[in-house]
Amino acid sequence: MRARRIFLLICFSGLLLAVTAFASELALRASGHISTASIHAISNADFVRVPGMFEPSQSVEETPHPKLHYHATINSLGYRGPEFQRISPPHVIRILCLGDSGTFGQFVNDDETLSANLERMLRQEGNSVEVINGGVPGTTIVDQVEILKRSMSLAPDIVILTFSENDITDLEAEPSQFAALAENRRVKGRTGLKTVYELIRDTALFNYFLKVRATWNTYSAPHVSADVPSSSPEDSATRHEQLWATYAHHLETMLQTLSNRNIRLIFNGYPTHQRIGADTFTDDRSRIQLSRAESLAREMGIPTVSLLPSFRETGLTKEELYHLPYDGHANRMGYVIQATALLPALRESIQEARNNISPASQP
Template identity: 25%
Template sequence: MKVIGAPEPRDRRSRSRLIARFLGGMVVLALVLLCMLEAWFRAHSTRVVAARASGPLIESDPDLLIRYTSRGRRLVPGAHVRILKHQLSGLDIDMQINSLGFRARELESRKRPEEFRVLVLGDSITWGDYLPADEVYVNRAERLLNPSPDGRRVELINAGVGDIGTREEMDILEESGLATQPDLVVVAFYLNDSRPPWGFAGELGRPGWLRRHSALAAELYRSRRLQRWIKEQGEPRWGWVYARDRIPWQKDPAALEQLAWLARYDWGAAWQPESWAAVDKELARLRKLAGRHSFGVLVVSFPVRFQVETDFVDDRPQRALEERARANGFGFLDLLPLLRSHRSETIYFDHCHPVPAANAWIGEALAQCIRSEYLTPGGKHGGKLQLLP
């Protein structure tokens, strides 16, 4: 006698196998998709890895290069890393930091009589982590200064660190810069240097195993934290970014001033009179250190891209800085006229970081200034150098 429904267990097992195969296929597809995304982010996102690291699970850890102290960001002494696919230049950068925490070669503890040492303080523009060391203006200037007019070996020491201001630069000078026994200290001043550092990178915290080994996980976490950070900072910090494509700053001085007001927490600070009090304090501190340790000071003013590309000249921040430099007995070099003479060419990666060609122009200008004012017998050892286009 035939039992009705007897084949049902077999059919049920068959359906279960089909479901299992489908789910297995979905898992495999998801894994393949994740692997593809991971490969894409590894190829396109900026990562900091140990110089000799290799293999498919290469570890990325920004803490290999940057440390956070109670006085701000510092480079890790003795670090040797590669920055892969830098977000500005797209280049892979070999980054070597000396025992003092500077992107420079190791120095002898005692300066020889035939040496002239120049310590260059600055932010990410000076550090130049987006370019090979030889293409940064500091190294370019050094090459042009040797041999020097008085026969001494000129050594330029790059003490730049990203996301710092004038106060942090003076801290670095006291902490480790004086150990270089500088004959001249160059302060590479950018227009937001009166403001405290923003510190977003520090908001990411120490990365765990997953973020160190997965570019996808690191980027997803960074994007989420960045969105939250921007929301917490509020509209005032970012108004200029949204407005730069909507207002005619290139042709209208009032529009540039409006853009500077919107950027008052960044480069626009230099248009706000109240921001200069912080600069005055640090320049006075620098003057005391220069007198105590017998070094000269040269202040170099770096403009924002909007100043360079306007059809008119608004150099009020430069004039304010020059007045302060002269009042303290410092030399002064204004890069705005030089860069404006090249404004038909590509000068910046973004609004402030110069491309290799611009680094070459800046290095030449700096070398010319140091040679004529500090190395040539009878030089002024200070004062402003007028650069002609």
């Protein structure tokens, strides 16, 4: 009799849990604030098969916010955007865009990303080009060097590296995004867990859990008490310079990797919305970091495009260039202006690529 009561209690608890989960799923979907689908990172099986960083052959309508709906497609090689051949067709100049979520095109459709705009504009000028979107959200230069290594099999003729203004502070992350994605692949590949993950990954509840976990990680980070002396200004300045040294080292590594194969590198300085209109920076380090990054690239002899003048010359407000007030990423207009500003440097690099037989572009 007691065993029967325990069994009924377990059944009732399970039913109650299922009903609660179902109701929560419906409520989250109805809210419009949680995606029921998202772009998935690549698995271990595909990681050794294709060069991209995303699960191949995805087509997703992401709805992270009622005002931020966008369509994202991942091709069969694991890159965002349309299909292209692994081997570059003859006489086609191949351009690879590297960067974080800004390069990936967070919150804009496939045909509105930087790479899509560049390809369209260059083809309209009569250039035979392919522009590959190698952007991966959450990455900085340490990760982008690794992504470049994986993408070298595509034999790009030109690489555009976009500097985002969080790239320096993101170097503090432990582990790096590339290492975190490797751990993610390992966990998802465990026997049994893979099946469970595939069943729940496109539910609102699971995506809500990921959002809550990210928020928790942010706010549960150790905070320094007001009674405990924080690091001295000298220590803080030293650490800041160490991060810049790390960035410079990896930029030099990327440049040498490309130069050794006669591949041209263009440095693209992308401004935060805080630079449009009134100055809202609270410290000088942040205020000068964009110009410092651009100066660093120029000192290395890298053709450098500063987007800030182009953004300001439009006379548009930050709300007209970015997804404000909902998000700080560029909107459709921001990507058009960015692509237009890059055209002169790209035209020159394309001409150089045509005038020189690049070992990287040979089959």
